[in-house]
Amino acid sequence: MTMTPQEIDAFLAEPHLGHLATVDGKGHPRVRPVWYLWRDGGFWLTTRQTRHTGRDLAHQPRVAISVASEGRPYKAVIVHGTPEILPKDRDILLAISTRYGEEQGRHWTDEEAMLQSDRIVMRLVPEQLYAWDYGTDV
Amino acid sequence: MTMTPQEIDAFLAEPHLGHLATVDGKGHPRVRPVWYLWRDGGFWLTTRQTRHTGRDLAHQPRVAISVASEGRPYKAVIVHGTPEILPKDRDILLAISTRYGEEQGRHWTDEEAMLQSDRIVMRLVPEQLYAWDYGTDV
Numbered sequence: 067m068t069m070t071p072q073e074i075d076a077f078l079a080e081p082h083l084g085h086l087a088t089v090d091g092k093g094h095p096r097v098r099p100v101w102y103l104w105r106d107g108g109f110w111l112t113t114r115q116t117r118h119t120g121r122d123l124a125h126q127p128r129v130a131i132s133v134a135s136e137g138r139p140y141k142a143v144i145v146h147g148t149p150e151i152l153p154k155d156r157d158i159l160l161a162i163s164t165r166y167g168e169e170q171g172r173h174w175t176d177e178e179a180m181l182q183s184d185r186i187v188m189r190l191v192p193e194q195l196y197a198w199d200y201g202t203d204v
Numbered sequence: 205m206t207m208t209p210q211e212i213d214a215f216l217a218e219p220h221l222g223h224l225a226t227v228d229g230k231g232h233p234r235v236r237p238v239w240y241l242w243r244d245g246g247f248w249l250t251t252r253q254t255r256h257t258g259r260d261l262a263h264q265p266r267v268a269i270s271v272a273s274e275g276r277p278y279k280a281v282i283v284h285g286t287p288e289i290l291p292k293d294r295d296i297l298l299a300i301s302t303r304y305g306e307e308q309g310r311h312w313t314d315e316e317a318m319l320q321s322d323r324i325v326m327r328l329v330p331e332q333l334y335a336w337d338y339g340t341d342v
Contacts, residue, residue, distance in 0.1 A: 085223030085270045087235035093264060097225035097235055099272035099280050126231060132223045134237035136274055138305065142237050167276065 069141065069197040077141050077197075078104035078133060081165050086111065087130040088122035096122060102131070103162040108191040109145065110158055115184040123151070129190065144196045149188035156180055158187050207279065207335040215279050215335075216242035216271060219303050224249065225268040226260035234260060240269070241300040247283060247328040248296055254322045261289070267328065282334040287326035294318055296325050 069077065084102040087095060096118060103110040109131060113119040123129070127148045134142040159179050164171030179185050207215065222240040225233060234256060241248040247269060251257040261267070265286045272280040297317050302309030317323050 081274075083272050083274060085225075085235055085272070087223075087225035087233035087268070089227055089231060089233045093227060093231060094266045094284070095225035095227045095233055095264070095268045096284070097223055097268045097270040098282060099223075099270055099278075126233070128232045130225070130233045130235045132235040132237055134221050134223070136219075136221060138308070140237075144236060146232070146234070170276070 067199045069143075069199065074143060074195075074197050075104070077135070078102075078143060080135075082133050082135065084109070084111070085132045086119065087132070088119055089126040089128070090118070090122050091125045100131075101162050101166055102133070103158070103165060105161070108189055109149075110162055111149065111188040111190060112154070112159060112162055112179065113186060113188065114182060115186050117184075120184065120186065123149075129188075131190065139199055141199050142197070145190060145192040145194065147190050147193040149190040152187040152189060154179065154182075154185040154187055159185075205337045207281075207337065212281060212333075212335050213242070215273070216240075216281060218273075220271050220273065222247070222249070222269045222271045224257065225270070226257055227264040227266070228256070228260050229263045238269075239300050239304055240271070241296070241303060243299070245329065247287075247326075247330075248300055249287065249326040249328060250292070250297060250300055250317065251324060251326065252320060252322045253324050258322065258324065261287075267326075269328065277337055279337050280335070283328060283330040283332065285328050285331040287328040290325040290327060292317065292320075292323040293325055297323075 083099045087097045159175045225235045297313045
């Protein structure tokens with residue numbers, strides 16, 4: 067069963083982790099847990115340009131992200147698209163990170179992320195979005 | 205900080221979802237939540253050969269899987285490798301599915317999975333395994 071746009075917004079407002087898939091230079095899949103912010107119909111994400119995710123994007127700019135509830139009733143949102151790469155921005159980094167803890171998010175933003183010269187922000191507008199309550203059928 | 209093999213086994217024994225990344229025929233990433241069973245140093249997974257995951261494996265047999273705790277302290281295990289594709293097996297399907305609910309798992313195994321002619325089991329032995337308690341650095 068799919069979800070309405072309102073149900074998708076409500077689900078993605080919960081502080082789940084996302085799992086971001088990229089393709090490396092050899093054409094092999096890679097996936098990692100990431101923090102995200104869902105705002106205005108798109109994901110805001112952050113990574114470092116010199117790390118795996120950033121290097122993968124240089125070869126294959128498309129990504130996929132999966133967000134799922136850990137317990138029943140299972141809900142999941144999967145998005146495919148090509149993120150726009152943007153310079154780091156303190157307001158966005160705070161908005162992403164404080165979803166997962168106010169104090170830890172502020173510390174991470176100012177003491178780590180803003181000091182990293184290769185820190186970037188990604189804006190992922192869905193080209194494809196799959197959302198469902200998938201019951202037992204996983 | 206990495207985890208010991210015992211810590212990895214304990215973490216993966218919890219009924220988290222995995223997020224399985226594949227590469228489709230166009231070389232684009234795909235990712236989806238999956239049930240898993242971690243046993244004897246490898247993941248047991250299941251999918252359907254005629255669905256996306258099965259079709260992707262025909263193009264690119266390598267996969268990556270990410271398992272993460274939703275809350276702090278964050279723990280995650282990421283594995284890369286090429287799964288062995290095996291016929292469906294009731295004992296394995298039960299062992300995977302009942303981790304996520306005894307009654308639902310039995311129902312799913314006997315009333316759905318065992319009736320699907322294209323249902324397969326995958327055995328993924330890690331070629332690379334990354335495990336860490338990654339604190340705030342996501």
